[in-house]
Amino acid sequence: MSADTVIRPRRNSLRPVWEEKPTLIGQFGKGAILTVVVLAVLVPLWTVAVTSLSSEKTINEAGGYVFIPREFNPSAYVVIFSGGQVTDAILVSTIVTVAGTALSLIVTVLAAYGLSRPGTLGHRGILFYFLLTFLIYPGMIPSYLVVTGLGLKDNLLSLILPTAISAFNLVVLRAFFMSIPGELYDSARIDGAGELRILTRIVLPLSKAVTAVVGLFYAVGYWNAFFNAILYIDRSDLQPVQRVLQQFILAGQSPATSGAAVAIPGLGSSVPPSLAIKMAVVVVTIVPALIIYPFIQRHFTKGVIIGAVKG
Amino acid sequence: MSELASETAGMGAPSLVSEPQETVVKKAKKKVKVVSRQQLSFGKRLRRDWPLLLMCLPAMLLLLVFHYVPALGNIIAFQDYNPFVGDDPLEAFLYSEWIGFGNFEYLFKNAAFWDSVVNTLSITAFQLVFYFPIPIFLAILLNSILSPRIRSLVQSVVYLPHFFSWVLVVSLFQMMIGGAGLLAQTLRQAGYTPPDMMTDPDTFMFLITSQALWKDAGWGMIVFLAALAAIDPALYEAAAADGAGRWRRMWHVTLPGLRSVIILLLILRLGDALNVGFEQFVLQREMVGREAAEVVDTYVYYQGIAVQQWGIGAAAGLFKAVIGLLLIVGANKLAHRFGEQGIYRKS
Structure with a gap:
């Protein structure tokens, strides 16, 4: 009787019965490592956010970065959103991200659907055509020559078209479309639906989650794209946010002469942006990722990404 | 019929x-x-x-x-490509002079090119030791945490930087440990002279590896967590019943369960040895200098587009592409030899 009660696990414990009790050092060590790892990610983000919301005075008192929030002073955000280089950049990045994601998604969904029925004309050849992109890369220099040769220099299309298709996303979508039972297609066809109708009325509603995740990955890619802008965009009013971030933080440049900082009293055009403004730019580049992230994360459990990673 | x-x-x-x-x-x-x-x-x-x-x-x-x-x-790697002999790149290509392997001869005699190859390969080797095992370690550690709330909290936080751009990651490092960063600021206020870890070529290897870890180590856990979840719990129970302690269970159950994923990823990484990332290096090349930060990709960019030696840049790019293709095919052969799938199936 008493032996039974000893072996029986506590009802609310997740620990299997056969597992030995954790050692104090082990528990402490694990906790310490995980805390360090989590803090390593959160501390920089926290510091950036707090500093961006601080006034010039607080920043001077702290000697630079502010760690402990003392006020809520959104003036840096007012500055960067009230016209000038950063506002332009945010606009450019938003346009590129929205238009690019729409284009990528439409083209990828169409191709994934077109490839989802083995046995159709040219199926193997077309599939091979897409998969070969995994092995053969275009060189940077020929790509540059093609894009500039098409007259896309200083054109926002140069930030969209070269990266519009990811064969990986296409394969993920195709695999999902193929898992939809064929009877659904057949019954739709009996009812007289054409391929486009089947795609929009049956296949897409069934694969909302995967399509959304693929779209979000495209969106993150467009928002984060940086180097294409160095290659193809010279005009300062067409630079995306990542490029502006690089100029501010890494190259230590001040904003362009007709920039936002000029309009603010006490910040002449020769003065580099104050720390708060720089940090506000950093926050602005992070926020879209932060907004999108929970949506992507919700689908981790659905196995979309894990399945894709495992191939 | x-x-x-x-x-x-x-x-x-x-x-x-x-x-x-x-x-x-x-x-x-x-x-x-x-x-x-x-x-x-x-x-x-x-x-x-x-x-x-x-x-x-x-x-x-x-x-x-x-x-x-x-x-x-x-x-155009086999051309003395000159953009000015035509009105557009296509015309320039048609009128440029063919010079056979001339660009490659230049390349193979060029010390800066070999420096970039050596840099690339040493970074790959360094990261195989100091990057590759970390996601495995973290995944095993996280897998041993029983509380689902803590697990999902940690996962949410450490996956996040994967969605940041390299500009952002390098900027955040600059702000934290750079010459005017938070760490330097704190040290200075405490009366020490801080080192500038962002511009020191001697520690550049550690710097880029920690940036890569910060950005992608969490994300890298996913595949290992999936493999860990696929291990049959009965194996652990049986091992425990046979008297295996926690370390022996890790050695005899956990690690064998991860073996195939580890081998696969290791082989794929070897196949990708010439790819160490591009933006991370192009962003920091100015700060640490060419000697430490030049990799093959940045060499292609600076030779080809910045210095406008188009043919030579293209030759370096083609060299990398061909070696890269051979490495991938070789790595897949190796993967098949180990009975793994590789990135494409054996046909």
């Missing part, structure tokens, strides 16, 4: 008789299928499948223009 099958398929409405047809197919199996496919003429299949082909077309065109044409364009 086979006629029926082919006819219905040809009409584009196989579903009408799909049930009886299926039983036929099952009875006669392959025979019917093969016959029916052969009897469909090209025209009939085109009539049936043209909407699907049309759907593939936009993606194929985009890849043709922005992927395959540039891939073919690599042949």
Whole structure:
């Protein structure tokens, strides 16, 4: 009787019965490592956010970065959103991200659907055509020559078209479309639906989650794209946010002469942006990722990404 | 029977008789299928499948223009490409002089190019030791945490930086540990002289590896967590019943459970040895200097586009592409030898 009660696990414990009790050092060590790892990610983000919301005075008192929030002073955000280089950049990045994601998604969904029925004309050849992109890369220099040769220099299309298709996303979508039972297609066809109708009325509603995740990955890619802008965009009013971030933080440049900082009293055009403004730019580049992230994360459990990673 | 099958398929409405047809197919199996496919003429299949082909077309065109044409364009590596002999790149290509392997001869005698190759390979080697094992370690550690709340909290936080751009990651490092960063600021206030870890070429290897870890180590756990979740818990229980302690269980159950994923990823990383990332280096090359930060990709960019030695840059790019292709194919052979799938299946 008493032996039974000893072996029986506590009802609310997740620990299997056969597992030995954790050692104090082990528990402490694990906790310490995980805390360090989590803090390593959160501390920089926290510091950036707090500093961006601080006034010039607080920043001077702290000697630079502010760690402990003392006020809520959104003036840096007012500055960067009230016209000038950063506002332009945010606009450019938003346009590129929205238009690019729409284009990528439409083209990828169409191709994934077109490839989802083995046995159709040219199926193997077309599939091979897409998969070969995994092995053969275009060189940077020929790509540059093609894009500039098409007259896309200083054109926002140069930030969209070269990266519009990811064969990986296409394969993920195709695999999902193929898992939809064929009877659904057949019954739709009996009812007289054409391929486009089947795609929009049956296949897409069934694969909302995967399509959304693929779209979000495209969106993150467009928002984060940086180097294409160095290659193809010279005009300062067409630079995306990542490029502006690089100029501010890494190259230590001040904003362009007709920039936002000029309009603010006490910040002449020769003065580099104050720390708060720089940090506000950093926050602005992070926020879209932060907004999108929970949506992507919700689908981790659905196995979309894990399945894709495992191939 | 086979006629029926082919006819219905040809009409584009196989579903009408799909049930009886299926039983036929099952009875006669392959025979019917093969016959029916052969009897469909090209025209009939085109009539049936043209909407699907049309759907593939936009993606194929985009890849043709922005992927395959540039891939073919690599042949300017055999030219003394001069953009000024024509009005546009195509014309310039047609009129530029062919010089055979001249660009490659220049390249192979060029010390800066070999420096970039050596840098790339040493970074790969360094990261195999100091990057590769970390996600495995973290995944095992996290897997041993029982509380689902803590697990999902940690996962949410450490996956996040994967979605940040390299500009952002390098900027955040600059702000934290750079010469004017938070750490330097704190040290200075405490009366120490802080080192500038962002510009020191001697510690550059550690710097880029910690940036890569910060950005992607968490994300890298996913595949290992999936493999850990697939290990049968009964194995642990049986091992415990046989008297294995926690370390022995890790050695005899956990690690063997991860073995195939580890081997696969290791082989793939070797196949990708010449790819260490581009933006991370192009962003920091100015800060630490060419000697430490030049990798093959940045060499291509600076030779080809910044200095406008188009042919030589393209030659370096083609060299990397060819070696890279050989490495990938080799790595897949190796993966198949180990009984793993690799990135493409054995056919």
